[in-house]
Amino acid sequence: MIIGIDLGTTNSLAAVWRDGKAELIPNALGHVLTPSCVSLADDGAILVGLPARDRLLTNPSLSAATFKRYMGTDRRIRLGTREFRPEELSALVLKSLVADAEAFLGEPVHEAVITVPAYFNDIQRKATRIAGELAGLKVERLLNEPTAAALAYGLHNAPLESQYLVFDLGGGTFDVSILELFAGVMEVRATAGDNFLGGEDFTDALVKGFIDHVGRDAGLRSEELTPAQHARLRIEAERVKRALSGHDLATFRFQPHERELYWDISAADYETLCAPLLARLAAPLERTLRDAGLMPSDLDRIVMVGGATRMSIVYRMLARLFGRFPSRDINPDEAIVMGAAVQAGLKARDAALKDVVMTDVCPYTLGIETCQQYDTNRYRDGVFSPIIERNTTIPASRCETYGPTSREQTAVRIKVFQGESRDTSDNIELGSLSVPLPAQSSADKEVDVRFTYDINGLLEVEATVRATGLVRTLLIEQSPGAMSPADIALSLAAIARLKVPPREWAEVQALQERMKRLYEQSLGQRRAWIGERIDQFDTIVARQNPREIARAVQILGEALLQFDTSALL
Incomplete structure (x- = not known):
C-alpha cells in the first residue's frame, strides 16, 4: 500500500x-x-x-x-x-x-x-x-x-490551456510556483521560495511585539525567559494570531509573575508589525513572475495552500498584489x-x-566554484560557475568542461554550490569531491563536470578526467548534514x-498531558478543579478498566473544553 x-x-x-x-x-x-x-x-x-x-x-x-x-x-x-x-x-x-x-x-x-x-x-x-x-x-x-x-x-484536469500561481505558506516554509496546463501536460514554469519563512515567524513577531510594547516596561526580557515561559508566550501568540484573522482587535495576555500583563493589538497594528515578513513573501512572488515572463494579469487563477494562508493579512496582501481574490476552495x-x-x-x-x-523545475541555480583569471598569473577565487540554472525543466543533465589553474596540478577539488550570487561565499555549499589528475605536466588535464538533477530534486555530480577516463561521483565530504550509511x-x-506506548493509549496520554498544561496555565479555583480531575483520572487509569477509562476520557475531555482556550486543534 x-x-x-x-x-x-x-x-x-x-x-x-x-x-x-x-x-x-x-x-x-x-x-x-x-x-x-x-x-x-x-x-x-x-x-x-x-x-x-x-x-x-x-x-x-x-x-x-x-x-x-x-x-x-x-x-x-x-x-x-x-x-x-x-x-x-x-x-x-x-x-x-x-x-x-x-x-x-x-x-x-x-x-x-x-x-x-x-x-x-x-x-x-x-x-x-x-x-x-x-x-x-x-x-x-x-x-x-x-x-x-x-x-x-485537479488543475491537471483543466480542459483549456491556462496558467496558475500556487502560493504555499506553511508553518515553517514558503513556496510559490507558476504552473502552465496544455494538452494534458502540467508544467511548472517557475518556482521560488524561502525555507525559513512561515506561520511560525508571524507568531514570533507577535511575541517580540508583546515584549517590546508591554514586557520591557514590566521588566520582562526575552533572554531571561525560562523555556516554559517562552512556550506559554508562543501559545498565547498563536491564539492572538488566529483571533486577528477574524476580528479587528485581540488582547494578548501573559502572566510571568504575580501581575498579568495585557496588550491590545489591532489587525492594522499586526499588519504593520509583520510588514518585513510580508515583504519577504512578496519578493519570491515577483521573482517567479519575472522568471516565467508573465504579468499578474496573465494568470488565470491564484491558489492558496498551507495553514498560514488563513491569516487575513496574507490574503489581503495577495489580493492587493494581483487585483483579485485568491482561491481557498x-x-x-x-x-x-x-x-x-x-x-x-x-x-x-x-x-x-x-x-x-x-x-517540474530546478528551483535554484546549481554550479561549482572556479577561479577567474584577471591578469597574468593572477586569479580571483570563489567565482560561481552555473551548470544548471534555476527553473530549468527537470529531469535535467548538463555538462561543462573545466581545467586546472596550473599544468603542474595533480588534483582538483570540485565544490558544489546552490545559489544565485556570483560569489560562492554568498551561496550554499552542498558538498565537494576530489578528482586526481595525470601527473605529467603535458597531459590533458581538463575535467568534464556533469550535473544530473532528477524528478525528486536530487542531484548527482559526476567528474570525468578527459585524459584518463577516470570518473568520480559526488561524495559529500564537507556538508555537516550528510548522514553516512x-x-x-x-x-x-x-x-x-x-519505547513507544501502545496506540490504544494515545487518548489517555493526550488527556493527561492536556490536563497538566491546563493546570500550569490556570490559577485559583480553576487550577484546584483541574488538579482534582488529574487525581481522579490517574486513579481510574490505575484500575486498568478499559470501559471506565474510555468513559472518563469522554467526560473529562468535554468538561475541559470550557478552559482550553489555547487549544489549536
Missing part, C-alpha cells in the same frame, strides 16, 4: 487514494492533523503529536518542535539526556503516521510519496528520504508541495497531502486516474530500541 504524506513543520498529515478519491487518514485521536512534535515521557517513552505539543509547555526540555527547519544540517536537538538529529525526530513523526494509516486501512504500509518544499535543496531532500527510511518506508518519490497542491485542486491544511495521495494513486496506476504528464544504521538501531 502506498500513501501520501505531508511532513510539515507545524503539522503532518497522511492520506490515501482509494475508491476513486483521496481520503484523509485520522490519527489515534480522530484528528487528521498530527502536530510535528516529539517528547520524551516521564518514563522515557516517546510521545508524538498532540501530547508532545502539550509537553512543550509543561516539559520544554524534553520536547521538540519545528525541527523540519534543520533537516540536512548537523544540528542536534536535546531531549533530556538524549540527542536526536532532525531526521530522527521526523522519522518518529512518520512512524506515527504510518501506524495510524495501518490501523485505518487494515493492511501494512511500506511505501509513501512524501511532499517537500519546492525550495528544499539536495541535502534537505536526501535528509527527508533518510527520515522515511528510518521510519521503515520506501520513498521513491518526493513531490514538491506546490505541485501536490495543483494535483489536489480546499482546506489549506489538507490540500498538499490530498495531492500527495493523488500522486500515490498515479504511482499505483489506479484505474480511476488518468495518466498525468507533469514536469553507518549513521543511518546506527539511527535505525536506536529508533528500534525506543
Whole structure:
C-alpha cells in the first residue's frame, strides 16, 4: 500500500487514494492533523503529536518542535539526556503516521510519496528520504508541495490551456510556483521560495511585539525567559494570531509573575508589525513572475495552500498584489497531502486516474566554484560557475568542461554550490569531491563536470578526467548534514530500541498531558478543579478498566473544553 504524506513543520498529515478519491487518514485521536512534535515521557517513552505539543509547555526540555527547519544540517536537538538529529525526530513523526494509516486501512504500509518544499535543496531532500527510511518506508518519490497542491485542486484536469500561481505558506516554509496546463501536460514554469519563512515567524513577531510594547516596561526580557515561559508566550501568540484573522482587535495576555500583563493589538497594528515578513513573501512572488515572463494579469487563477494562508493579512496582501481574490476552495491544511495521495494513486496506476504528464523545475541555480583569471598569473577565487540554472525543466543533465589553474596540478577539488550570487561565499555549499589528475605536466588535464538533477530534486555530480577516463561521483565530504550509511544504521538501531506506548493509549496520554498544561496555565479555583480531575483520572487509569477509562476520557475531555482556550486543534 502506498500513501501520501505531508511532513510539515507545524503539522503532518497522511492520506490515501482509494475508491476513486483521496481520503484523509485520522490519527489515534480522530484528528487528521498530527502536530510535528516529539517528547520524551516521564518514563522515557516517546510521545508524538498532540501530547508532545502539550509537553512543550509543561516539559520544554524534553520536547521538540519545528525541527523540519534543520533537516540536512548537523544540528542536534536535546531531549533530556538524549540527542536526536532532525531526521530522527521526523522519522518518529512518520512512524506515527504510518501506524495510524495501518490501523485505518487494515493492511501494512511500506511505501509513501512524501511532499517537500519546492525550495528544499539536495541535502534537505536526501535528509527527508533518510527520515522515511528510518521510519521503515520506501520513498521513491518526493513531490514538491506546490505541485501536490495543483494535483489536489485537479488543475491537471483543466480542459483549456491556462496558467496558475500556487502560493504555499506553511508553518515553517514558503513556496510559490507558476504552473502552465496544455494538452494534458502540467508544467511548472517557475518556482521560488524561502525555507525559513512561515506561520511560525508571524507568531514570533507577535511575541517580540508583546515584549517590546508591554514586557520591557514590566521588566520582562526575552533572554531571561525560562523555556516554559517562552512556550506559554508562543501559545498565547498563536491564539492572538488566529483571533486577528477574524476580528479587528485581540488582547494578548501573559502572566510571568504575580501581575498579568495585557496588550491590545489591532489587525492594522499586526499588519504593520509583520510588514518585513510580508515583504519577504512578496519578493519570491515577483521573482517567479519575472522568471516565467508573465504579468499578474496573465494568470488565470491564484491558489492558496498551507495553514498560514488563513491569516487575513496574507490574503489581503495577495489580493492587493494581483487585483483579485485568491482561491481557498480546499482546506489549506489538507490540500498538499490530498495531492500527495493523488500522486500515490498515479504511482499505483489506479484505474480511476488518468495518466498525468507533469514536469517540474530546478528551483535554484546549481554550479561549482572556479577561479577567474584577471591578469597574468593572477586569479580571483570563489567565482560561481552555473551548470544548471534555476527553473530549468527537470529531469535535467548538463555538462561543462573545466581545467586546472596550473599544468603542474595533480588534483582538483570540485565544490558544489546552490545559489544565485556570483560569489560562492554568498551561496550554499552542498558538498565537494576530489578528482586526481595525470601527473605529467603535458597531459590533458581538463575535467568534464556533469550535473544530473532528477524528478525528486536530487542531484548527482559526476567528474570525468578527459585524459584518463577516470570518473568520480559526488561524495559529500564537507556538508555537516550528510548522514553516512553507518549513521543511518546506527539511527535505525536506536529508533528500534525506543519505547513507544501502545496506540490504544494515545487518548489517555493526550488527556493527561492536556490536563497538566491546563493546570500550569490556570490559577485559583480553576487550577484546584483541574488538579482534582488529574487525581481522579490517574486513579481510574490505575484500575486498568478499559470501559471506565474510555468513559472518563469522554467526560473529562468535554468538561475541559470550557478552559482550553489555547487549544489549536
